[in-house]
Amino acid sequence: MEAKQRVMQAGIVQPEWSWRKEGPFDGRLHQWIKGMYDWQGENPDLVILGLPLSRSSISVSGASEYAEAFRRGWKGFSTYNIDEDIDLSFLTILDTGNVKMHGTDIGESHRRIEHAAHTIFSEFQHAVFAGIGGDHSVTACTVRGLKKLHPDETIGILQLDTHLDLRDPTENGPSNGTPMRQLIEGGIVQGSHIYTIGLHGYFNAPDLVAYGKKHGVNMISLKKARQNGIVQTVRAALNELSQKTDRTYITIDMDVLDIGFAPGVPASTPGGMSTQELFEALLEIGSHPSLKYIDFVCLDPTKDPAASPTVKAGIYSFLQVVSGMALVRSRKGE
Incomplete structure (x- = not known):
């Protein structure tokens, strides 16, 4: 069975929005990123999977709409990064589509995400995976899908976030406030293998901090990260995770940004990262x-x-990660 068929049978559907690719490649994302409909079987460097779920958010959220907005915005961006003097278009990026959500059943939607992620991880084992949420509950699902594929390996998590996301699932359900605790209590990830960078201000209750300390979660405040250098802090966390675990999963909660830079994030707060700080961290x-x-x-x-x-x-954040990939590969002459 071809990969296309297996992806479709995993409950992944084509996006509602897609660009018609007419004429020669003009250096813009919408003509560069491939969809499943125009994929000819090349080995992708990165695969995108839309995770359009936000019914599981504690506060009212339309984050389920982001995967489509992400794609619609491609036309406004070039594949050339002038800051790093590199054209990303030599990489192959495949947009596999969106996980089809259940209309009302959050648990069923989470199971579908886990299954679809497991399928993508299985089919594209040599590609980087980029999940486009959705609220933060989707992370617990994708990490469970990864663990299912590699049951004997340890998984570490680097989380850029204003919040610990360690609320009690028995009270808050499998929501966007509980993914890290779900993974700890489900035996998927050890607390000491979670590094959360970006915590600041008055947005984490004492009992959640106490839970994090009890389980050895590495809680790194934004103040401390700034003192040590955000890029250096991110690099150190990734290096430690590489030594401690077999695989590292990175999750970027966009509420790590200051509310002035991220008005379209429901839980963004004053005192968060600037876009420049986040972009530099993502390039790293x-x-x-x-x-x-x-x-x-x-x-x-x-x-x-x-x-x-x-x-x-x-979109810029996503491209910073791709730029980092491209810089490494260009240096290696790939």
């Missing part, structure tokens, strides 16, 4: 040898102002 992540799995979550385009600054920041 993209160039790190442990990069294999990453997701971007909790961006709600329905809350974005007319100029779509947050959606654009989300």
Whole structure:
């Protein structure tokens, strides 16, 4: 059975929005990124999977709409990164589509995400995975799918986030506030293998911090990361995870950004990262040898102002990771 058929049978459907590719390649994303419909079986360097779920959010969120907004915004971006003087178009990126969500059943939607992620991990074992959420509940699902494929291996998590996401699932359900605790209590990930960078201010309750300490979660405040250098802090966390675990999963909750930079993120707060700080961290992540799995979550385009600054920041964030990948491969002469 061909990969296309297996992907379709895993409950992954084509996006509602897709670009018609007419004429020669003009250096823009919408003509570069391949969809399943025009994929000819090349080995992709990175695969995209849309995870359009936000019914599981604690607060009202339209993050389920981001995967489509992400694709619609491609036309406004070039494959050339002038800051790094590199054209990304030599890489092959495949957009596999979206996981089909159940209309009302959150648990069923989570099971579908886990199954679809497991299928993508299985089919494209040599490609980097990029999940486009959706709220942060989807991360627990994709990590479970990864663990299912590699049951005897340890998984570490680097999380850029304002929040610990360690709320109690028995009270909050499998929501966007509980993914890290779900993974700890489900025996999928050890607390000491979670590094959360970006915590700041008044947005994490004492009992959650106490739970994190009890389970050895590495809680790195934004203040401390700035003092040590955000890029250096991210690099150190990835290096430690590479030594401690077999695989590293990276999750970017866009509420790590200051609310002034991310008005389209429901839980963004004052005092968070600037876009420049996040972009520099993501370039480091993209160039790190442990990069294999990453997701971007909790961006709600329905809350974005007319100029779509947050959606654009989300696309830019994704491209920073791809730029890191491209820089490494160009240096190796690949």
